[in-house]
Amino acid sequence: MNxxxxxxxxxxxxxxxxxxxxxxxxxxxxxxxxxxxxxNARDVDAPWQKDSIGLEFAAWGRxxxxxxxxxxxxxxxxxxxxxxxxxxxAWARVGRQQIAGGAARYARFDGVTVGASHLGFFxxxxxxxxxxxxxxxxxxxxxxxxxxxxLLIYQPAALNRGNHWLMGGRFGYQTPHVxxxxxxxNQQTAGGVDYRxxxxxxxxxPLKDAxxxxxxxxxxxxxxxxxxxxxxxxxxxxxFDIGAEVLHSEPALxxxxxxxxxxxxxxxxxxLGGTLTAxxxxxxxxxxxxxxxxxxxxxxGARGEAAARIALGSDYPTFLRVxxxxxxxxxxxxxxxxxxxxxxxxxxxxxxxxxxGYFYDNPVASYxxxxxxxxxxxxxVIDSLEVLWSASIAQSPYAASDAxxxxxxxxxxxxxxxxxxxx
Amino acid sequence: MKPRxxxxxxxxxxxxxxxxACRSEAAPPRFPHQLHLASIACGVPGKPACLSCVSCHDVxxxxxxxxxxxxxxCARCHQDAHQVRAVLAVTPTRPSGEIxxxxxxxxxxPEIRGQCVPCHAGVVDAKRPPLPPMSQxxxxxxxxxxxxxxxxxxxxxxxxxxxxxPSTFLxxxxxxxxxxxxxxxxxxxxxxxxxxxxxxxxxxxxDVTQDLTVEARRPEKLESGQVHRGDFxxxxxxxxxxxxxxCLSCHTVQGCDSCHAARGVSANVANPANPHPxxxxxxxxxxxxxxxxxxxxxxxxCASCHEAGPATNCIRCHKVGAYGGNPHPRGWNSARGEDSExxxxxxx
Numbered sequence: 045m046n047x048x049x050x051x052x053x054x055x056x057x058x059x060x061x062x063x064x065x066x067x068x069x070x071x072x073x074x075x076x077x078x079x080x081x082x083x084n085a086r087d088v089d090a091p092w093q094k095d096s097i098g099l100e101f102a103a104w105g106r107x108x109x110x111x112x113x114x115x116x117x118x119x120x121x122x123x124x125x126x127x128x129x130x131x132x133x134a135w136a137r138v139g140r141q142q143i144a145g146g147a148a149r150y151a152r153f154d155g156v157t158v159g160a161s162h163l164g165f166f167x168x169x170x171x172x173x174x175x176x177x178x179x180x181x182x183x184x185x186x187x188x189x190x191x192x193x194x195l196l197i198y199q200p201a202a203l204n205r206g207n208h209w210l211m212g213g214r215f216g217y218q219t220p221h222v223x224x225x226x227x228x229x230n231q232q233t234a235g236g237v238d239y240r241x242x243x244x245x246x247x248x249x250p251l252k253d254a255x256x257x258x259x260x261x262x263x264x265x266x267x268x269x270x271x272x273x274x275x276x277x278x279x280x281x282x283x284f285d286i287g288a289e290v291l292h293s294e295p296a297l298x299x300x301x302x303x304x305x306x307x308x309x310x311x312x313x314x315x316l317g318g319t320l321t322a323x324x325x326x327x328x329x330x331x332x333x334x335x336x337x338x339x340x341x342x343x344x345g346a347r348g349e350a351a352a353r354i355a356l357g358s359d360y361p362t363f364l365r366v367x368x369x370x371x372x373x374x375x376x377x378x379x380x381x382x383x384x385x386x387x388x389x390x391x392x393x394x395x396x397x398x399x400x401g402y403f404y405d406n407p408v409a410s411y412x413x414x415x416x417x418x419x420x421x422x423x424x425v426i427d428s429l430e431v432l433w434s435a436s437i438a439q440s441p442y443a444a445s446d447a448x449x450x451x452x453x454x455x456x457x458x459x460x461x462x463x464x465x466x467x
Numbered sequence: 468m469k470p471r472x473x474x475x476x477x478x479x480x481x482x483x484x485x486x487x488a489c490r491s492e493a494a495p496p497r498f499p500h501q502l503h504l505a506s507i508a509c510g511v512p513g514k515p516a517c518l519s520c521v522s523c524h525d526v527x528x529x530x531x532x533x534x535x536x537x538x539x540x541c542a543r544c545h546q547d548a549h550q551v552r553a554v555l556a557v558t559p560t561r562p563s564g565e566i567x568x569x570x571x572x573x574x575x576x577p578e579i580r581g582q583c584v585p586c587h588a589g590v591v592d593a594k595r596p597p598l599p600p601m602s603q604x605x606x607x608x609x610x611x612x613x614x615x616x617x618x619x620x621x622x623x624x625x626x627x628x629x630x631x632x633p634s635t636f637l638x639x640x641x642x643x644x645x646x647x648x649x650x651x652x653x654x655x656x657x658x659x660x661x662x663x664x665x666x667x668x669x670x671x672x673x674d675v676t677q678d679l680t681v682e683a684r685r686p687e688k689l690e691s692g693q694v695h696r697g698d699f700x701x702x703x704x705x706x707x708x709x710x711x712x713x714c715l716s717c718h719t720v721q722g723c724d725s726c727h728a729a730r731g732v733s734a735n736v737a738n739p740a741n742p743h744p745x746x747x748x749x750x751x752x753x754x755x756x757x758x759x760x761x762x763x764x765x766x767x768x769c770a771s772c773h774e775a776g777p778a779t780n781c782i783r784c785h786k787v788g789a790y791g792g793n794p795h796p797r798g799w800n801s802a803r804g805e806d807s808e809x810x811x812x813x814x815x
Contacts, residue, residue, distance in 0.1 A: 141666075295711040298767065307795060308763075310763050311764060347710075365689065373706075391557070416698050452684070
């Protein structure tokens with residue numbers, strides 16, 4: 045069994061900028077305290093089989109001690125709470141906020157997943173409720189992925205959770221060198237079908253240092269691919285890693301089937317790109333990547349980054365990375381320069397420094413640049429306890445000056461229930 | 468801050484960081500193992516008993532920890548307690564955590580014959596690592612199948628492998644982050660990914676219901692691919708336009724709108740601020756009216772403000788009989804009947 049506790053104390057002053065209709069808004073001093081808890085037990089013996097039960101729990105809580113028009117004094121949620129049981133080739137997991145992958149790659153649910161595997165073949169099925177009201181039934185908080193709903197200025201209609209459910213399954217085959225699966229996913233909402241997709245995922249490692257894969261999400265209502273991706277990774281020489289990727293996406297098909305905008309004419313886009321890593325010296329590495337997007341009706345877009353990474357020392361490692369990025373998008377784009385530096389100052393003391401500069405092609409709120417400077421210092425008090433202090437200052441189109449600081453205490457515990465088998 | 472001054476600051480940061488990176492590093496002193504093992508007169512009358520590795524390292528009885536000798540043991544010969552403490556303070560880094568190895572069993576093997584140095588060559592050769600690399604283990608142990616499938620247990624404790632990445636087909640560098648979801652999907656997630664990762668680890672990045680973003684919680688992770696680092700608030704509109712629908716992998720369009728509505732930039736608030744440029748939409752023929760082109764390219768961006776069910780203002784012009792024209796693509800067909808709730812928004 046192992047666990048982790050993380051306590052965060054932040055200090056900053058904030059405002060909703062630019063404010064409704066450009067109005068000046070009052071600022072708030074914020075001093076939120078967050079607590080994150082995680083516990084995990086694995087390989088617990090069950091009466092029917094050894095090492096066949098696993099448990100997992102993760103939750104967060106927040107205390108907002110200062111007066112605020114936007115935040116509640118206390119808030120929190122249980123992110124993960126599940127139990128996993130194994131019996132021979134079969135397994136089941138019951139609990140909160142599960143992910144199923146495949147055609148359900150963007151969905152999570154409270155429910156049950158069952159699966160079994162034999163001779164490399166596997167079969168999985170799942171069902172549950174999509175809608176995840178918070179444990180304390182906070183008003184205005186209904187959907188997973190809608191933390192921002194807490195900012196809503198109007199009270200959304202209460203949802204009947206029984207109308208929001210999903211189910212699906214996956215069948216596949218897996219060996220160390222080839223794997224693939226086909227999956228179906230059906231998700232319902234109050235108005236009817238929310239998503240109904242077919243997922244295809246394949247991967248292969250034809251050579252020791254090369255792998256490729258493909259995935260596709262077919263929207264069954266329209267019979268078109270919401271997105272499809274093909275990728276390839278290889279290490280042709282010990283000094284070089286290369287990767288290539290092609291993506292086709294139709295954004296409208298990723299909207300809910302109950303969205304009226306999902307039936308509007310859209311054109312989709314294609315993206316082609318790749319990565320190259322050159323490990324020229326033991327301490328020097330270059331990382332580059334570049335992607336070009338082609339839209340049917342408008343001009344092309346592009347994004348890329350080139351970075352040099354220096355890593356020196358082993359006992360007291362020092363790390364420096366300088367990266368230049370370029371993004372070209374409709375209406376605006378930017379160039380960015382990022383410098384990251386970290387150094388272990390002693391057996392227990394480490395530090396990082398970062399500087400970001402952004403240079404926008406067109407002004408944002410009349411400003412063409414923004415910059416962020418950030419740093420951390422961490423101290424390992426004992427093996428299981430680390431304290432980190434971080435601070436940042438920034439200047440951006442939305443803030444003439446922005447200063448934030450945070451203190452984090454992380455505590456790990458690891459309690460083997462029985463002596464580890466030694467080899 | 469003026470751009471020139473800002474650029475100067477940035478380059479100053481680059482120069483300082485480069486200077487610090489190149490600064491010569493004083494390596495911590497290695498314990499003089501060879502001196503203790505081979506250069507001390509011993510084993511004869513009047514001299515102490517000869518030392519072996521296990522004289523100081525109690526590898527057999529201790530089940531965990533660094534198996535380093537305590538100061539009391541050193542104090543039997545060394546009087547300078549301060550120096551002893553300084554020497555003992557330097558311990559080799561274990562990036563992959565403790566290894567579940569039975570030293571007793573290994574030392575008794577005929578191939579090893581009680582010799583520590585063949586594996587721990589670094590203790591007598593300063594050019595070798597102080598702890599044996601994994602290739603040393605693999606020179607005898609054949610775990611090709613586990614290795615290729617990324618199964619690190621039971622030799623490694625998964626929780627201690629935080630900084631250790633697989634280096635075969637599951638290697639987590641190059642573009643792995645971009646398609647890690649596909650990798651998770653194509654293989655039996657229950658066995659492979661979960662041999663190292665827990666669901667909570669997935670949620671730590673993908674669960675946007677939590678109050679603190681992963682960038683805020685992990686500011687020291689300089690190399691992790693956290694997309695929202697730096698000045699993301701200003702960049703987010705550019706990023707969203709650059710890769711339409713990418714945001715949907717974590718966020719909902721309702722999530723976009725709640726934030727926009729709070730700032731008065733949404734079709735769902737009274738008297739909203741209009742973020743669109745002139746001639747974005749217009750009924751007269753002299754208007755450029757280019758909202759349609761943008762909508763066809765990235766309807767998700769439209770939905771981030773205009774997703775309001777029957778109240779969506781797009782319907783006002785584009786419903787049946789209105790002057791906005793048919794918004795469906797050419798050859799549009801749907802399995803749904805016009806009596807479905809959503810279709811009735813326009814097809815009353």
